[in-house]
Amino acid sequence: MFEQYLSLTHYDIFFFLKAIGMTLWITLVSITIGTLIGIVMGLIRCSKNKIISAIPLIYIEPLRNSPLVTQLFLTYYGLPVVANIVLDAQAAAIITLSLNTGAFFSVLVHSAVKAIPKLQWEAGFALGHNRYSNFKNIIAPQVLRLLIPSAITLYINQLQVSSFVSLISLIDLTKAGHILTLRTMRPFLIYGIVFVLYFAISYPLSKLAQRLEKKVAFNY
Amino acid sequence: MYLNFSFLKTFYPMLLQGARLTLIISAGSLVLGFMLGIIVALMRQSKSRLLRFIGSAWVEFLRNTPFLVQLFFLYFGLPELGIHTDPIITSILALGINSSAPNCEVIRSGLLAVKKGYYECSYALGYNSFQTFRYIVLPVSLRLAFKPLTSNFINLVLTSSVVFSITVNDLMGSSKTVAARTARPFEVFIFIMLAYCVFTFVISFVAKAIDRRISITL
Numbered sequence: 001m002f003e004q005y006l007s008l009t010h011y012d013i014f015f016f017l018k019a020i021g022m023t024l025w026i027t028l029v030s031i032t033i034g035t036l037i038g039i040v041m042g043l044i045r046c047s048k049n050k051i052i053s054a055i056p057l058i059y060i061e062p063l064r065n066s067p068l069v070t071q072l073f074l075t076y077y078g079l080p081v082v083a084n085i086v087l088d089a090q091a092a093a094i095i096t097l098s099l100n101t102g103a104f105f106s107v108l109v110h111s112a113v114k115a116i117p118k119l120q121w122e123a124g125f126a127l128g129h130n131r132y133s134n135f136k137n138i139i140a141p142q143v144l145r146l147l148i149p150s151a152i153t154l155y156i157n158q159l160q161v162s163s164f165v166s167l168i169s170l171i172d173l174t175k176a177g178h179i180l181t182l183r184t185m186r187p188f189l190i191y192g193i194v195f196v197l198y199f200a201i202s203y204p205l206s207k208l209a210q211r212l213e214k215k216v217a218f219n220y
Numbered sequence: 221m222y223l224n225f226s227f228l229k230t231f232y233p234m235l236l237q238g239a240r241l242t243l244i245i246s247a248g249s250l251v252l253g254f255m256l257g258i259i260v261a262l263m264r265q266s267k268s269r270l271l272r273f274i275g276s277a278w279v280e281f282l283r284n285t286p287f288l289v290q291l292f293f294l295y296f297g298l299p300e301l302g303i304h305t306d307p308i309i310t311s312i313l314a315l316g317i318n319s320s321a322p323n324c325e326v327i328r329s330g331l332l333a334v335k336k337g338y339y340e341c342s343y344a345l346g347y348n349s350f351q352t353f354r355y356i357v358l359p360v361s362l363r364l365a366f367k368p369l370t371s372n373f374i375n376l377v378l379t380s381s382v383v384f385s386i387t388v389n390d391l392m393g394s395s396k397t398v399a400a401r402t403a404r405p406f407e408v409f410i411f412i413m414l415a416y417c418v419f420t421f422v423i424s425f426v427a428k429a430i431d432r433r434i435s436i437t438l
Contacts, residue, residue, distance in 0.1 A: 067381035078406030163286035187296035
């Protein structure tokens with residue numbers, strides 16, 4: 001029963017480790033940049049001026065409502081032809097995934113700010129805060145508390161979705177599994193390993209998100 | 221930098237065919253995912269500890285592993301088991317199974333929202349437990365869960381674009397061919413992006429209209 005493991009060499013272990021490194025690197029960089037974009041866009045979205053608050057929608061809606069694969073192909077195959085911007089696979093993946101994360105994150109920020117009751121703002125104004133210091137000292141900490149669990153859920157989702165970068169020839173965990181499957185012809189074993197690796201990364205995070213969600217729940 | 225959309229004139233039948241296949245795949249996997257979602261939600265509600273464990277393991281597994289790996293697993297794994305099917309059927313299967321996890325969560329929260337009074341009421345009217353579920357609890361909870369279910373469906377349509385990687389010529393797959401043949405990938409993919417956008421906007425518009433009619437507050 002165990003002879004099937006012999007078809008895997010020690011080289012394959014390093015191959016998998018490198019692939020995990022690639023997946024984690026792409027995910028971490030893109031969620032970091034995406035979070036920054038998302039915060040900026042989400043705050044613009046919260047502006048009182050209706051026209052200004054609608055501007056980020058031009059960025060958010062197309063990215064949220066179209067498949068990530070298309071976006072990846074657009075940056076990887078489309079940009080060199082039209083704009084003469086030649087990106088290597090890794091840069092294209094990071095750019096696309098960060099923009100994608102940013103779009104989703106800005107919606108989270110917007111809905112978290114909207115979820116804070118108006119009374120909190122009014123109480124702040126009554127205490128003599130101006131709009132900026134009110135936001136910074138009273139609203140933002142509460143927003144952060146609401147935001148963290150949903151942000152972790154989004155990050156887990158982005159980790160899953162980062163497997164799509166294997167379609168633009170980047171060797172991440174999915175692609176490594178694909179290559180090894182084609183070589184060893186043992187899909188159950190190889191994809192079993194890939195499943196376990198992805199699961200081991202994202203399951204603890206999702207448990208953390210669930211626990212935080214319970215902790216954060218608060219009735220105003 | 222100029223954009224040239226003249227490929228549409230020559231290649232629109234191909235893209236339309238791809239769009240049709242995308243529709244078929246999403247519709248098939250919507251039905252499958254919905255059925256599986258109800259079944260798994262019921263398993264997670266059941267009194268047996270084993271069934272509850274299987275249900276939650278199913279959901280956690282599907283939510284914490286990427287769809288692409290599940291798709292490849294089925295595509296390469298099914299023939300190993302002696303099941304040789306069409307890639308279209310494989311992709312419907314994979315998408316249905318994958319979408320059963322979020323559907324299960326949504327349906328379960330709908331089932332939990334149905335108050336005890338409803339059960340007591342229907343028992344008092346002489347319904348047995350299956351009839352209670354079928355005629356009272358399920359309709360109410362599905363109405364409650366309708367809105368998140370449609371957003372799951374939109375997600376499903378967007379995810380269905382990856383099935384081109386197992387040689388299905390859906391909208392994305394045929395657009396890839398068109399991009400290769402016209403050597404204008406940017407225009408083709410921008411067009412496909414907008415097509416998906418329009419598609420999801422239509423779905424969410426229709427869903428909102430239906431939701432306004434059937435939504436209830438308990």
